[in-house]
Amino acid sequence: MPMYDYKCENCGRFEKEQRITEEALQECPECGGKVHRLISKNVGIILKGPGFYNTDNNVIKDRVRSLNKDRQVDNQALLDGDVKSYVKESENTTHKALEA
Ligand SMILES: [Zn+2]
Known part of the structure; x- marks a missing residue:
């Protein structure tokens, strides 16, 4: 777990x-x-950085859904690709923001 x-x-x-x-x-x-x-x-996907908030998982999921819809990107492709690297890159920044 x-x-x-x-x-x-x-x-x-x-x-x-x-x-x-x-x-x-x-x-x-x-x-x-x-x-x-x-x-x-x-765990899962957490979108961070500009335009994303990690306060609530459901909010995040909704954002992923709308993101997919907006960009017409296949959900699995999004999960496997750009989002992960995007999250990784923004992780340090987000940690600082949370601990501030
Ligand atoms: Zn306590």
Whole structure:
């Protein structure tokens, strides 16, 4: 199962192993505080950079769908190709943005 990074407003960062299909945590398992999911290490697709927000997986999926539609690109081709390299390139920038 993939590990997800979370940031609790009270406790700080922690990791949690979750199934891909599991919902993102909303509450900290330690203190019940509000948590935000950070960049996942090895899961699915997360679009980052200008025009993309990684606050919510469903938002991201919707964006991927609309992106596909707009560009008339086959979904699998998009997943296998440009998006991955695009995500990789923008990962450092996004990490900085999240931790700022
Ligand atoms: Zn906490």
